[in-house]
Amino acid sequence: MEALSFNIEAGYLEGIVRGYRATMLTQTNYQSLTQCETLEDFRMQMSATDYGNFLANEPSPLATSAVSQQATRKLVAEFEYLRTNATEPLSRFLDYLTYSYMIDNVVLLITGTLHGRDTQELLERCHPLGWFDTLPALSVATNVEELYRTVLVDTPLAPYFRDCFSAADLDDLNIEVIRNKLYKAYLEDFYEFARSLGGSTAENMTKLLAFEADRRTINITINSFGTSLSKEERGRLYPTIGHLYPAGNNALARADAIDQVRSIIEWVPEYKRLFDDGSGISSEGVDFNALEDRMFAYEVELNRLLSMNQFQYSIFYSWLKLKEQEIRSITWIAECIAQDARDRINDFVPPV
Template sequence: MDAGFLEGMVRGYKGGLLTQNNYHNLTQCDNLEDFRLQLSSTDYGNFLANEPLPLSTATIADRATEKLVAEFNYLRTNAVEPLATFMDYITYAYMIDNVVLLTLGTLHERDTHELLERCHPLGVFDTMPALCVATNVDELYHSVLVETPLAPYFRDCLSAQDLDDLNIEIIRNSLYKAYLEDFHSFCQTLPSPTNQVMSRILAFEADRRSLNITINSFGTELSKDQRAKLFPTIGRLYPEGNNALARAEDLDAVIAAVDHIAEYKTFFEKAGSGSYGNGGDEGESGNSLEDEFFKHDVELNKMSFLQQFQYAVFYSFVKLKEQEVRNLTWIAECIAQDARDRINDYIPC
């Protein structure tokens, strides 16, 4: 009764996602002007009509993201509790990314204005510009984040004092761990099937983070104890798999840690050697591990639309739309750089 209209809307939005045929037509374009023309016959319509030529890939990505944000904001504005809080939780992940982007950018003396423009609009909050003047973790917390929903997640980060690259990465992963655990707890208070569908999705998100943290920590100063503290305490790898990951010293140990979960084992088999790590380069024998994660994520989020009268579709719509923006950006970039051999390496959703 409360969310039926909005669920109908979000399913309509999902129905507007690009089809395999749309993607095929986009990959055949000779230039970005053709690309814009092809998109105008889809749900995107004339969203690039007022953009000056020549079109850039960044412009396409920005406008596509704006469309996603407008649709999300329409749903969020009309939502009542508990859907309103559920949708707020979706934005916290983007807030964390924005905090890390601004803090890292400031550390490397990047232009503040440019950094703020690169922030994801779903994660914008009032005190965000003040992030650019924070010099240590206490300052970051007390002057900027104490009034935001991220404040409770920051408790475990206050022990790290200096804002250097390693500590900022530790902060990012600590925040995500606290966020995923909190979001998971909130979803368990919601009626079935929302709690079941979201459990599946968040479990995978937690496991993906644990695997990425482990693989990316090899050869860095991050100790095994520090690594173990960053793993979320939810997911299919928790607790035995996480314990094995905490002790892992190489990729073979990581693969052994996921041996009992068939899908995860398959990710490593499909990913080529030399293609591990967060966003690693493509290996000789296939996609990167990160690509396999994205594909599984897309499948999980598509499956959430098979169940009626539940909130997971709002989360899944955002994730699928985000993948679509990544696909558009990838195809546009391949056209702009004339890299035709890589143009089909997108992940359809």
């Protein structure tokens, strides 16, 4: 029944997003990009892909920041086409995809303001998918209550602020606590909404959101070592979903050292690959880049696998995540070319 009725409301947009997915860069494209000697060569190689002449109006010498900005602009245009043409419940599902960008924009702006950064510069760095009308007013907020009352009360993020008012003063630690509380509430809410959709969408999205929740739990644990955040406060920041919940979350909340984190995470068979050769986490310390790259690689694999099924909404989530990874990859290659760091140019995670 699901397959019979799906195309009535969402079949056209599923076809569009699968078309977007099919035009992503291939292994051959990445190989050609890594062989470029200059950013002008890079610009020419990119023009032969689906990105076309997206860099044609950028002045020489080409800035790597322009690569990321213009690629993001293309992504946003494609996403907004999907959202403009969507109807319920797909339109609401696509709205949920933007909430994480809203959270990141809020945290970026209040952190930058706290450190005296120029407001206009901060607004230019905000992700377009997370923009809302009252975002510029964030720079005047001095505490969480004022932030909520004057800026966020009429945004989709308002319900997620219920547990944030205990962190009244805006300092670096409290801002990170607020970020993690917002993500916790957001992921739990999105998870319940995905489950309510039923069918393949619910099955696939609960897997994808479970991984995202576990990744945040792992990062919170590692980043809390050496800070004034108590174990009780740390545990309250963990999302109550995911493969690690509840036993793994409870154990991580009590962890005191890196080796304990590794042993707990390895309870989940899917996560053993993160530490198979010990380069991600060791008793001597943490290589955050190695661990993050492995998480990205697992996320790419998961999104590729779960986007193969038809007649379900998770293809929209997976396409967005894979496209984000593609933008990170091409920006990394461009940066390595600009810095003449040829020995590191292949240190990216291709989303294909």
